[in-house]
Amino acid sequence: MSIVVAQLGARMHYAVPRILDRARFLERLYTDICARKGWPRLLRLLPRALRPPRIQRLMSRVPEGIPAGRITAFTGFGLEYVRRFARARTAAERNASFLWAGREFCRHVICRGFGKAKAVYVFNSAGLEILQEARRRGLKGMVEQTIAPRAVERVLLKAEAARFLDWEPPVEGESVLNEYCARESAEWAAADLIVCGSEFVKEGIVASGGAKDRCVVVPYGLDRAAFASGKPRRRAGPLRVLTVGAICLRKGAPYVLAAAEQLGGHAEFRMAGAVQILPKAEKRVRQHIEVTGIIPRPEMASHYDWADVFLLPSLCEGSATATYEAMFRGLPVICTPQTGSVIRDGVDGFIVPARNPDAIAEKLERLAADPDLLAAMSENARRKSADYTLEKYGERLIACFRGLHLI
Numbered sequence: 001m002s003i004v005v006a007q008l009g010a011r012m013h014y015a016v017p018r019i020l021d022r023a024r025f026l027e028r029l030y031t032d033i034c035a036r037k038g039w040p041r042l043l044r045l046l047p048r049a050l051r052p053p054r055i056q057r058l059m060s061r062v063p064e065g066i067p068a069g070r071i072t073a074f075t076g077f078g079l080e081y082v083r084r085f086a087r088a089r090t091a092a093e094r095n096a097s098f099l100w101a102g103r104e105f106c107r108h109v110i111c112r113g114f115g116k117a118k119a120v121y122v123f124n125s126a127g128l129e130i131l132q133e134a135r136r137r138g139l140k141g142m143v144e145q146t147i148a149p150r151a152v153e154r155v156l157l158k159a160e161a162a163r164f165l166d167w168e169p170p171v172e173g174e175s176v177l178n179e180y181c182a183r184e185s186a187e188w189a190a191a192d193l194i195v196c197g198s199e200f201v202k203e204g205i206v207a208s209g210g211a212k213d214r215c216v217v218v219p220y221g222l223d224r225a226a227f228a229s230g231k232p233r234r235r236a237g238p239l240r241v242l243t244v245g246a247i248c249l250r251k252g253a254p255y256v257l258a259a260a261e262q263l264g265g266h267a268e269f270r271m272a273g274a275v276q277i278l279p280k281a282e283k284r285v286r287q288h289i290e291v292t293g294i295i296p297r298p299e300m301a302s303h304y305d306w307a308d309v310f311l312l313p314s315l316c317e318g319s320a321t322a323t324y325e326a327m328f329r330g331l332p333v334i335c336t337p338q339t340g341s342v343i344r345d346g347v348d349g350f351i352v353p354a355r356n357p358d359a360i361a362e363k364l365e366r367l368a369a370d371p372d373l374l375a376a377m378s379e380n381a382r383r384k385s386a387d388y389t390l391e392k393y394g395e396r397l398i399a400c401f402r403g404l405h406l407i
Contacts (some may be wrong), residue, residue: 001407002027003142004117006109008101010148012220012321013297014063016121019394020267021066025407026281027117028107029071032078032101035061036068039075060297061303064223065302070098092173095180102126102183104161106365114139114164124184127151131190140406143187146196147318148204148381151181153250156315160249167281168249185209193404195397197319220340222324223392224385228379239267242331244300244322245314247285248276252313252336254347259311259364260288267364272303302331308374309367314339315354327385332377334363342388355380 004027005017020026063071075245081104084097095122106129114120119140122130124147131141153176161171161192171177188194188210193217202215241260242339245251252269260269269289275282285291310326312335319340323333327342333349335341341358352359367374386392401407 001025001118001405002116002142003119003121004030004109004114005107005121006030006127006130007123008032008037008105010061010063011123013060013091014066015220015222015390016144016397017063018065019390019397020121021070023398025398026070027115029063029066030105030112031071031073032081032105033061033065034063034071034073034076036063037075039070063102068085068395072112076106077104077108090169090172090173092176095173095176098125099176099179099183100356103129105172106130119197122187124187125180128183128187128190129166131187132258135190140166140193141191142195142401143154143191143194144197144206145184145188145201145318146197148201148316149181149184149208149210150177151184151208152204154181157249160315162264164249164254164281165278167254169278181208188214190359193400193406195400198317200338200340218396218400219388219393220319220321220324221386221388221390221396222321222328224389228262237268238265239364240308241267241269241311241364242303242309242326243269243271243273243311244303244310244325245273245320246276247271247273247282247291250314250316253277253281253355255313255355255357255360256287256311257285259360262357262361263364266368270303270306272300272338295371300325307331309333309334309364310349311364312339312341313352313354313357313360324385324388327381327388330378330382332367332374332381334360342384343381344384347377348384349377 003020003025003293017029037209081101088094088097095279102125105126109130120130120134121142124143124145127143134141161168175328194205194215196215197220199217205215208214210234243256247253271289272292272295272387274294304326310331310333312320313325313336314336317338317340323339323341333343335351336354337351343349350363359379
């Protein structure tokens, strides 16, 4: 059986279509902008000095191993999506651009057709019309919910915004949020299978009205060659703590700051990712934490190797890929249950309650004071990462499809 994958962006470096192609199940990959199709292929001819971060990120959109003939990229649509998103100034405008892109992407895919495929694989908010068309044609439909449902995230962030009034602009656009939530619910109803990266995602879907018997939890995996490390033991000096991802309320930025304030000079903190908070809050963060902004993927390894510990106290995720990357680089991970991480509490790191900077500070102090524990957890994380390679992820995903007779 062959499967069409419709994917906006390079999510997890095109892991799902690469897995399916290796297993000879991929009919076609539909996407927006890809560095192997159309004019983006020419970017590699630019001198390195003329490649700003945005161009470098675009050049990294390479579905490794997938023949170019199996890839269809809607480059013009992708550029319009980038333009609309860049012009969005509020959360409501960003959500509106997501909804527009999801509908328009589906239209493009349906117009091109499904070839000889017997199933489609799509991602939340960008697959509804594809799933509905697949069902009309008698094809199987699978949707991956990459993060907890927007209905869940909405409640969590509303409460968070009330606690931290000066961190992010007020949430607006209730009608757009309602439409987003309704779109996700309709995708679950149209799908034969809902793939979840963690139990947290599955629980959120069920709480939001999705069918529990259609949900399966499939932890992710990464390219070992891209992230494996021979990282040495910790250097002398303050504990080095790294957080990767957007600096925002959803990812627990206030609690990273609170922990940094508590530890003072006993630890150094670095946050790598887009700054999505208001200037007043950003100023406070920069007083205690080094803020790098967005880092191109090829440069991330040096940041992981700078660190001794990885910290991600998120309120809402799917299964945060940065935690997998940290494990591959031999970093103990401190995170919340909502992060959807695969770490084992007390073995590869620590799972702490959400919204609890005291718990974060206590775990960091413990690791700083006990080099042997830090070294043991580092080695445990590195060894456990062997269960979360791209190959292992592929085995889990294909086994899931086979078990449900989807392939």
